[in-house]
Amino acid sequence: MHTTCPLAPRHAVALAIALPLGAGVFALPSGVENLGGPATPLAYLVGTLAACSVAVTAAVYLSSPLAARDGLVYLAVSRTWGSRPVGFLAAWPTVGAYVAVLAAIVAGLGDAAATLLPVTPTAAALAVLAALVFVHALGPATAGRAQLWLTGTLLVFLAGMLAAGATAVAPDNFRPLLPTPPLQERPLPTLGGAAVAALFGFAGFEAAAAPSALVADARRTVPRALLVGVLLVGAVTTLAALVTLGVIPWARLVFASAPFAEAAASALGTAPRHLLVPGTTLAALGAALATVWLPTRTLRGVAEVVPGLDRATRPGVPDPALATTGLLAGVVVALDLVGYALYLALAGIFLGYAALAVSAGFLPVLRPGLYRRCLFRPPVVALAVVAAVAVAATAVILARVVTLDPATTLGFARWTPPLDGVVADTVLVRDPLSTVVPALVLWECLGVAVLAVAADYRADRGVEAPPLDAAYEK
Numbered sequence: 001m002h003t004t005c006p007l008a009p010r011h012a013v014a015l016a017i018a019l020p021l022g023a024g025v026f027a028l029p030s031g032v033e034n035l036g037g038p039a040t041p042l043a044y045l046v047g048t049l050a051a052c053s054v055a056v057t058a059a060v061y062l063s064s065p066l067a068a069r070d071g072l073v074y075l076a077v078s079r080t081w082g083s084r085p086v087g088f089l090a091a092w093p094t095v096g097a098y099v100a101v102l103a104a105i106v107a108g109l110g111d112a113a114a115t116l117l118p119v120t121p122t123a124a125a126l127a128v129l130a131a132l133v134f135v136h137a138l139g140p141a142t143a144g145r146a147q148l149w150l151t152g153t154l155l156v157f158l159a160g161m162l163a164a165g166a167t168a169v170a171p172d173n174f175r176p177l178l179p180t181p182p183l184q185e186r187p188l189p190t191l192g193g194a195a196v197a198a199l200f201g202f203a204g205f206e207a208a209a210a211p212s213a214l215v216a217d218a219r220r221t222v223p224r225a226l227l228v229g230v231l232l233v234g235a236v237t238t239l240a241a242l243v244t245l246g247v248i249p250w251a252r253l254v255f256a257s258a259p260f261a262e263a264a265a266s267a268l269g270t271a272p273r274h275l276l277v278p279g280t281t282l283a284a285l286g287a288a289l290a291t292v293w294l295p296t297r298t299l300r301g302v303a304e305v306v307p308g309l310d311r312a313t314r315p316g317v318p319d320p321a322l323a324t325t326g327l328l329a330g331v332v333v334a335l336d337l338v339g340y341a342l343y344l345a346l347a348g349i350f351l352g353y354a355a356l357a358v359s360a361g362f363l364p365v366l367r368p369g370l371y372r373r374c375l376f377r378p379p380v381v382a383l384a385v386v387a388a389v390a391v392a393a394t395a396v397i398l399a400r401v402v403t404l405d406p407a408t409t410l411g412f413a414r415w416t417p418p419l420d421g422v423v424a425d426t427v428l429v430r431d432p433l434s435t436v437v438p439a440l441v442l443w444e445c446l447g448v449a450v451l452a453v454a455a456d457y458r459a460d461r462g463v464e465a466p467p468l469d470a471a472y473e474k
Helices: 009-021 023-027 033-062 072-081 084-114 121-137 140-166 181-185 187-200 205-209 218-247 250-255 259-268 273-304 320-334 338-366 368-372 380-403 406-412 436-461
Strands: none
Touching: 009 140, 009 205, 009 218, 009 273, 023 218, 023 259, 023 273, 033 072, 033 181, 033 187, 033 205, 033 218, 033 250, 033 338, 033 380, 072 084, 072 273, 072 338, 084 121, 084 273, 084 320, 084 338, 084 436, 121 140, 121 273, 121 320, 140 218, 140 259, 140 273, 181 187, 187 380, 187 406, 205 218, 205 273, 218 250, 218 259, 259 273, 273 320, 320 338, 338 368, 338 380, 338 406, 338 436, 380 406, 380 436
């Protein structure tokens, strides 16, 4: 590969599916089936379409000259609305969110390693985090190859489980399709609630966009890789739900701790742990490796606001953005603050999606010059409709995040079971208005402080940023 573009589209696809699948894929359709019953696979299909609407808004920006820069949310908001501070504050929650997710996953891996090695869980988690940072410090090509092997192997593993489970599907398990009174009396609203729960699981798909500046012919390949990744995740999760419900009757799923793994193990005639141990290890490592990209590249993207974050270093030495990501996650793990940090996770991620969707809807009106430079340029009306769907979907998710307890909403994401041994129920099962909202407000206040300090630094050094449209106007 070319040294300036060390990644290929296949690496972007691997990143797109690493977090949305996660180790929680082995527990599908846990949580969603309570709402959708035997019709749960339909809910996953609708959730996939909603995720595609968000992916389309991201793909528009990724097909523009902005693809050559880091920090998708920051670039989209700052260039569309003409304000770097607004772009920074829109992207800042995603930094905290993915640092929290990274800390949670490595803490889960540390707990697992501590059962096998004579080390404490915290020490093991910090060792895993250091290894992940080192892999990324070796360069994007090394991190990309590692991601491709981990996620590709997981995909093959899941395909084998799907094929095995399909041989034991009993069609009678889907009769009746709508067995409960809510499903019979209000099928569309009830299945809509299940689709919303399924949509939580797509969090993290934009990892495909994180290294767009490093992908060959990014304006053409990254938008496609992003959409392919979302569709691939949707296909795998829908099929996993279909196979699981076909093997295990819906009424008995409540007794299964890892339904998909148990369904495949039943068809293979083996114990579920023989699938869970290698599968969840692969998935958790792949998800952790992919997560590092997200806050790191976002921090590099805001370097025009906070100078120095995009400084290059020699291979093996973390650059400032990577070091900041590793340091923040390490502090969260070392101080045992994972449960509290996760208050930011879903709120920060879906706020970023909402900012993307709103910006894309107004892009043709506010920045027609940038819109004309997009290679993927849906008609204005079509883009407005897709953006409206994406805004509605993210608004519903955010409403759930601030009205349901965090333990419930995090359960819909597919970052478990590594989180199971990390997150204490006594911390997360509280009124979300006293946890999620204050955490988000405090994090944004920290962002305002960072903006103020960075502005003083730029004023002292006489650093002036070029005009915003310099990123896409010739």
